[in-house]
Amino acid sequence: xxxxxxxxxxxxxxxxxxxxxxxxxxxxxxxxxxxxxxxxxxxxxxxxxxxxxxxxxxxxxxxxxxxxxxxxxxxxxxxxxxxxxxxxxxxxxxxxxxxxxxxxxxxxxxxxxxxxxxxxxxxxxxxxxxxxxxxxxxxxxxxxxxxxxxxxxxxxxxxxxxxxxxxx
Numbered sequence: 001x002x003x004x005x006x007x008x009x010x011x012x013x014x015x016x017x018x019x020x021x022x023x024x025x026x027x028x029x030x031x032x033x034x035x036x037x038x039x040x041x042x043x044x045x046x047x048x049x050x051x052x053x054x055x056x057x058x059x060x061x062x063x064x065x066x067x068x069x070x071x072x073x074x075x076x077x078x079x080x081x082x083x084x085x086x087x088x089x090x091x092x093x094x095x096x097x098x099x100x101x102x103x104x105x106x107x108x109x110x111x112x113x114x115x116x117x118x119x120x121x122x123x124x125x126x127x128x129x130x131x132x133x134x135x136x137x138x139x140x141x142x143x144x145x146x147x148x149x150x151x152x153x154x155x156x157x158x159x160x161x162x163x164x165x166x167x168x
Contacts, residue, residue: 007033017123020141021115027148028111032104033167034155035059042162043100052092055158058151059103060095063110065147069140070114074127114144 007029010022035043035055043055064081071077083090095103123138159165 016138020123020138020145021118024141024145024148025111025115027145027152028107030152031059031062031148031155032108034152034159035100035104037165038100038159038162040100043103044096045162047158047161052089053154053158054092054095055155055162056095056098056100056103057092058155058158059100059107060091060098062148062151063103063107064091066107066110066114066144069144070117073129073135074121074125074137074140075117076127 007026008022010019010026014022035058038055046052046054064083068079068081072079081091082094087093098106118137118141121137123141124136126134126136129135156166
């Protein structure tokens with residue numbers, strides 16, 4: 001694996017916001033590290049029963065999950081995601097048409113946007129969610145830690161199957 005991504009270990013002692021965002025950034029960097037250095041063919045190769053579960057597909061999925069939770073839910077922007085009721089896996093499907101470098105760049109850019117949105121809010125800030133519910137920033141960050149770490153694990157397994165590369 002070759003990556004210029006810098007993974008910084010989360011601090012052992014810090015305030016809650018710093019620790020949560022540091023863990024999320026660590027897992028974001030892990031995602032890029034796991035994807036970096038693959039050939040286009042390998043990035044788009046399916047090794048699992050689901051044809052959508054590729055490195056490219058997971059990068060696209062994580063990019064759009066970030067956009068949903070931060071842009072749409074926390075910042076109130078319109079949802080621009082490529083998925084719909086008719087195409088619930090649209091973010092995975094469009095990945096087949098995008099290069100690995102474009103997917104990584106899009107993911108990095110979305111993470112930067114997500115960081116900016118988070119920086120404007122406190123963990124206890126509450127926003128309306130799905131009509132009659134509410135969610136706070138803390139919940140979104142914790143959810144994104146879980147989502148990103150889970151898919152980093154998928155990427156770890158896929159990467160090892162593709163070229164034998166292992167590591168944190």
